[in-house]
Amino acid sequence: MTYSDMGLVNTKQMFADAITGGYAIPAFNFYNMETLTAILDAARLANSPVILAVSESALKYMGDDMLIGMMRGANINTKNQVALHLDHGGSFEACKHAIELGFSSVMIDASKLPFDENIKLSQQVAEFAHKHNVSVEAELGTLAGIEDENTFGETSSYTNPGDVEKFVNATDIDSLAIAIGTSHGAYKRKSDNEELRFDILADVAQRLPGFPLVLHGASNIPQKLVTTINEFGGKMSGTRGIDTIQLRRATKMNICKINVDSDLRLGFTAAVRKSLSENPSNFNPRDYLNRARQTMTQICLDEIKDIMGSENKL
Numbered sequence: 001m002t003y004s005d006m007g008l009v010n011t012k013q014m015f016a017d018a019i020t021g022g023y024a025i026p027a028f029n030f031y032n033m034e035t036l037t038a039i040l041d042a043a044r045l046a047n048s049p050v051i052l053a054v055s056e057s058a059l060k061y062m063g064d065d066m067l068i069g070m071m072r073g074a075n076i077n078t079k080n081q082v083a084l085h086l087d088h089g090g091s092f093e094a095c096k097h098a099i100e101l102g103f104s105s106v107m108i109d110a111s112k113l114p115f116d117e118n119i120k121l122s123q124q125v126a127e128f129a130h131k132h133n134v135s136v137e138a139e140l141g142t143l144a145g146i147e148d149e150n151t152f153g154e155t156s157s158y159t160n161p162g163d164v165e166k167f168v169n170a171t172d173i174d175s176l177a178i179a180i181g182t183s184h185g186a187y188k189r190k191s192d193n194e195e196l197r198f199d200i201l202a203d204v205a206q207r208l209p210g211f212p213l214v215l216h217g218a219s220n221i222p223q224k225l226v227t228t229i230n231e232f233g234g235k236m237s238g239t240r241g242i243d244t245i246q247l248r249r250a251t252k253m254n255i256c257k258i259n260v261d262s263d264l265r266l267g268f269t270a271a272v273r274k275s276l277s278e279n280p281s282n283f284n285p286r287d288y289l290n291r292a293r294q295t296m297t298q299i300c301l302d303e304i305k306d307i308m309g310s311e312n313k314l
């Protein structure tokens with residue numbers, strides 16, 4: 001099965017349009033039917049292109065056949081501009097597997113390897129992917145928080161702008177994820193007024209004119225979702241995300257893909273906690289899962305409009 005058989009597209013055209021238009025394509029992570037349909041519903045309602053991101057662990061959770069079954073069942077049309085993307089592929093084999101399964105885009109995350117090894121592995125993935133017309137994202141610099149959701153990012157090391165031209169030319173990748181102060185998870189910053197390193201972003205964008213850049217760990221972490229979680233039995237404190245204004249600013253500087261996973265996790269959890277708490281005798285999962293789905297659709301819609309700027313860009 002090829003990705004076009006499932007109505008999917010790679011990211012080439014959507015990124016070219018996003019760079020010219022000064023907006024970002026949303027990349028939302030999914031891992032089950034509710035998250036998948038919430039994202040697709042929002043993209044359709046907003047008339048926005050969208051990237052459906054699946055991590056290696058999410059793929060393992062769903063299983064190959066179930067994922068492909070859901071993608072087919074979603075009845076996607078190429079006009080909708082939907083890409084299926086492997087998020088944080090950790091090896092050549094993981095990327096090859098995803099490509100052969102029907103992904104239209106893969107990320108090879110070799111950012112923790114020495115520079116030359118990162119180049120070698122990213123180049124190897126790009127060569128294989130391009131034979132299948134699949135887009136490739138790679139990363140320079142590292143973000144904290146992927147393994148430990150409670151870190152604040154002390155271990156992040158920013159992208160060195162001096163490396164980017166050599167890396168992109170040597171690898172032939174289609175987009176580059178950079179580290180400018182974002183981090184994965186719900187505990188991203190030490191204080192509210194911390195700024196992303198726009199100086200690094202500006203330098204990278206100047207060295208790679210018109211080249212698609214990607215921001216990971218970019219969830220906004222809406223406080224109202226955390227408040228709902230805590231109001232209904234949860235326990236989260238010290239959460240902090242990346243604010244809307246900074247993300248919007250980044251979309252004007254060649255950031256044309258913004259990755260969001262944690263916001264939907266918070267929305268899902270808040271809605272389920274609230275629904276179960278308010279209806280203690282209910283034991284029908286379709287009721288609370290549907291609340292979760294509606295909440296996630298609204299989060300995606302809000303972010304498409306306020307952060308990505310990709311509304312009505314189809």
Ligand code: G3H
Pocket residue numbers: 029055056057058087088146184216261262
């Ligand atoms: O960037 C990482 C994503 O949030 C995926 O996390 O491996 O727990 O699915 P996961």
Ligand code: 13P
Pocket residue numbers: 029087088183184185186215216217218219220259260261262263
């Ligand atoms: P968040 O944890 O900020 O949602 O980041 C998601 C991400 O980068 C997925 O690759």
Ligand code: ZN
Pocket residue numbers: 088184216217259
């Ligand atoms: Zn990420």
